[in-house]
Amino acid sequence: MSENIKKVPAVVVKRLPxxxxxxxxxxxxxxxRISSNALSVKMNVTASQIRQDFNYFGxxxxxxYGYNVEHLHSEIGEILGLNDGDTTVIVGAxxxxxxxxxxxxxxxxxxxxxxxxxxxxxxxxTEINGIEVMSVDDLEDFLxxxxxxxxxxxxxxxxxxxxxxxxxxxxxxxxxxxSYTELNFDKKVAVENVHLSDPLxxxxxxxxxx
Amino acid sequence: MSENIKKVPAVVVKRLPxxxxxxxxxxxxxxxRISSNALSVKMNVTASQIRQDFNYFGxxxxxxYGYNVEHLHSEIGEILGLNDGDTTVIVGAxxxxxxxxxxxxxxxxxxxxxxxxxxxxxxxxTEINGIEVMSVDDLEDFLxxxxxxxxxxxxxxxxxxxxxxxxxxxxxxxxxxxSYTELNFDKKVAVENVHLSDPLxxxxxxxxxx
DNA sequence: TAGATTGTTAATCGATTAACAATC
DNA sequence: TAGATTGTTAATCGATTAACAATC
Numbered sequence: 001m002s003e004n005i006k007k008v009p010a011v012v013v014k015r016l017p018x019x020x021x022x023x024x025x026x027x028x029x030x031x032x033r034i035s036s037n038a039l040s041v042k043m044n045v046t047a048s049q050i051r052q053d054f055n056y057f058g059x060x061x062x063x064x065y066g067y068n069v070e071h072l073h074s075e076i077g078e079i080l081g082l083n084d085g086d087t088t089v090i091v092g093a094x095x096x097x098x099x100x101x102x103x104x105x106x107x108x109x110x111x112x113x114x115x116x117x118x119x120x121x122x123x124x125x126t127e128i129n130g131i132e133v134m135s136v137d138d139l140e141d142f143l144x145x146x147x148x149x150x151x152x153x154x155x156x157x158x159x160x161x162x163x164x165x166x167x168x169x170x171x172x173x174x175x176x177x178x179s180y181t182e183l184n185f186d187k188k189v190a191v192e193n194v195h196l197s198d199p200l201x202x203x204x205x206x207x208x209x210x
Numbered sequence: 211m212s213e214n215i216k217k218v219p220a221v222v223v224k225r226l227p228x229x230x231x232x233x234x235x236x237x238x239x240x241x242x243r244i245s246s247n248a249l250s251v252k253m254n255v256t257a258s259q260i261r262q263d264f265n266y267f268g269x270x271x272x273x274x275y276g277y278n279v280e281h282l283h284s285e286i287g288e289i290l291g292l293n294d295g296d297t298t299v300i301v302g303a304x305x306x307x308x309x310x311x312x313x314x315x316x317x318x319x320x321x322x323x324x325x326x327x328x329x330x331x332x333x334x335x336t337e338i339n340g341i342e343v344m345s346v347d348d349l350e351d352f353l354x355x356x357x358x359x360x361x362x363x364x365x366x367x368x369x370x371x372x373x374x375x376x377x378x379x380x381x382x383x384x385x386x387x388x389s390y391t392e393l394n395f396d397k398k399v400a401v402e403n404v405h406l407s408d409p410l411x412x413x414x415x416x417x418x419x420x
Numbered sequence: 421t422a423g424a425t426t427g428t429t430a431a432t433c434g435a436t437t438a439a440c441a442a443t444c
Numbered sequence: 445t446a447g448a449t450t451g452t453t454a455a456t457c458g459a460t461t462a463a464c465a466a467t468c
Contacts, residue, residue, distance in 0.1 A: 009459075013415055017405065036426075048460070051425095052428085061427080062425080062467090063425055063467045065425070065468065080411045080415050082414065084414065094309075099306045108407075150410070150413055175413075184254070188420065190413050195227065196310070196404070200298075200321060200360070200386055202224060203400050203402050204294065205289065246450075247449080258436070259436065259437075261451065262437090264451095269450075271451080272450070273450040274443070274447070
């Protein structure tokens, strides 16, 4: 029941989306409550870890009963900030940028895509998923006119640092970087570097071991 | 100098692609050798960890000198199996499937995309990145005629389990799953579940803490 | 109430870091 | 050779698991 005083380890935070996913699934199945033990079997982790993880945020269960699935799901969503209506822009309307824009997964988790930018004249003005592609030249204007929380970077590697800095300068607080470099900002800016080829490489490694 | 006897921790394997990336970058910059200490500064990890990690595979350095960048890079590539010419197919030619097919990152790491499949008649027969989209009905025929190592699953959630099983039944050894479920196969099949919304959610969390 | 299951403390395990002898 | 830096062992730290008292 302790307040959120001690810092939550990054490893715990990284597990939250997975809990969120499983609990969402349970809800869909109409399951109202679940014990840490039952959940541990489904998720293939220990019940101890589940209870420890949840207790970083102050215990959402009830002795003798377990956890209310819907309540726990919504609490984790709240912890992750999925109800904050975070706004995003995608910079780089290439294949990946377009795919992410068209994907509805992000919206489903409560993120609002409000702008797509590119520097290709032939793309600017076209629509992706109902949003008009704007020129990167208008990036600052847009960012000053609209609060943007998260920037999704699907620009070529060579452009990523400059683009990131422009976003940050205009108040963007988080960056999701898909290019083959690693962005590193000071503590003020949160960064997630996503390298799609990494899991493919570890797969390749695992296959060799078989 | 020990042989690859004790099992390499998963956490070490996961770091290999990152080393590979940094070493590739150093090569491009024309840097021939580097000490664990210099690399640790660049990568923002400890020199100790770097040396420990490499020693799981048997020490690639030289006392008093450091590591030969090109040699280390190629050794890590070898460990990851990037020279094995692993073949892949993409099942699901939606936005994400198309983006991955068009992306040249996978090829650059030595993976060969040899087939794309979908069930949409209007897509079948069209070309993506020079590869014709085939019908999923022909999946088994294709897999029997061609050795496929890794299957990349960009099908809707509802179809993923069945599709995965079909691939595995035909000898596919690894699966990269992009759908919003988690695949779990027995030890024989390697699986990497990639959830693109996870990093976005942890970003959202981190932003809240600032 | 008795049974179940949490919240939480204590024990264990594994991963990271420090230290240093080996050696290029 | 002297200096640098690895490979590797030992110490520390943190995360996971086990255990159990609290309590619904």
